[in-house]
Amino acid sequence: MLIIQIIIILFLLYALYRTIGKFREGKVRWGWFGFWILFWLSAGVVVLLPETTNRLADLVGVTRGVDLVIYFAIIVISYLVFRILIKIESLEQEITKVVREEALRNSKNQV
Amino acid sequence: MKTIAVIPAYNEATMVEGVVEATLPFVDAVIVVDDGSQDETGGAARRAGAHVVRHSLNRGLGASLGTGIQASLAAGADCIVTLDADGQHDSSEIPKLIRQVQNGLADVVLGSRLLNTRGMPLGRICMNHVGSWFTFCMFGMYVTDSQSGFRAFSRAAAQAINIRSNRMEVSSEIVAEIRRQGLRVAEVPIRAIYTDYSLSKGQSFRVGVKTACRLLLRRLGQ
Numbered sequence: 001m002l003i004i005q006i007i008i009i010l011f012l013l014y015a016l017y018r019t020i021g022k023f024r025e026g027k028v029r030w031g032w033f034g035f036w037i038l039f040w041l042s043a044g045v046v047v048l049l050p051e052t053t054n055r056l057a058d059l060v061g062v063t064r065g066v067d068l069v070i071y072f073a074i075i076v077i078s079y080l081v082f083r084i085l086i087k088i089e090s091l092e093q094e095i096t097k098v099v100r101e102e103a104l105r106n107s108k109n110q111v
Numbered sequence: 112m113k114t115i116a117v118i119p120a121y122n123e124a125t126m127v128e129g130v131v132e133a134t135l136p137f138v139d140a141v142i143v144v145d146d147g148s149q150d151e152t153g154g155a156a157r158r159a160g161a162h163v164v165r166h167s168l169n170r171g172l173g174a175s176l177g178t179g180i181q182a183s184l185a186a187g188a189d190c191i192v193t194l195d196a197d198g199q200h201d202s203s204e205i206p207k208l209i210r211q212v213q214n215g216l217a218d219v220v221l222g223s224r225l226l227n228t229r230g231m232p233l234g235r236i237c238m239n240h241v242g243s244w245f246t247f248c249m250f251g252m253y254v255t256d257s258q259s260g261f262r263a264f265s266r267a268a269a270q271a272i273n274i275r276s277n278r279m280e281v282s283s284e285i286v287a288e289i290r291r292q293g294l295r296v297a298e299v300p301i302r303a304i305y306t307d308y309s310l311s312k313g314q315s316f317r318v319g320v321k322t323a324c325r326l327l328l329r330r331l332g333q
Contacts, residue, residue: 096177099168099170100170100174100178104182107163
């Protein structure tokens, strides 16, 4: 086994441990818990059996397995960033709602 | 017809008193939304005779307009005028702005600087044209000055419009809402008073780019 494989496997084990911990604390919902477990396990399979990516790449018409992994990673990261931006926007609106209600309550009957 | 002016203000202690005093003769009441200012904006507005609604945190122009409109509706306004706190708008033009709302000819009246560009810096003229065309591409409605803060709404229009934007993209969102709600809109030429101070408070190119990105995100999310 290569050193880089060992390092990545150790990181993936840590990521699994943190994901399970956060789920137990109630900070991660079922759906996302399932997604992340699948994600870390899939990453583990790819690291331990790199030839699987070559077989998958052949299946979808990409030359090299590592290219397929990169394409997939870019798509996943872009989608996650999009979701995060949407969530931030939603939080901003909720903060404004709370601040507005407080402001209007404090100024009631003035106008 | 009860007319209330809404003036969103953030750190405008030096200007807001004069703006409120200039506005009061033309409306029944002035509401200044103090958007979490760190200076004496609220106190200065009160001294001039405005009713002040204060945000405990700075939320942005859009949030302040939403708060001001809600306060005005709760106070029984039949017509709501919005204008800037930095002295860019000439309050004596308020009657021109609200006339068509009072006569029932329009639901929303937008003051347009681009119908009378005298005294307007060329850079601002270009940026406002870009802003208006961008708003048209995003939301399918063209007005000559989509970024103008000098507006009048009928009560029904103010109730219908749903402002979700917090920051400066609210101007384009209002145009989008006008289209979405099928409101009757009119434009009147207004004079823009440009000083070094009001120019420093307006949308710079960098802020304009950020506003455009937020609008794009909002459009994609619809």
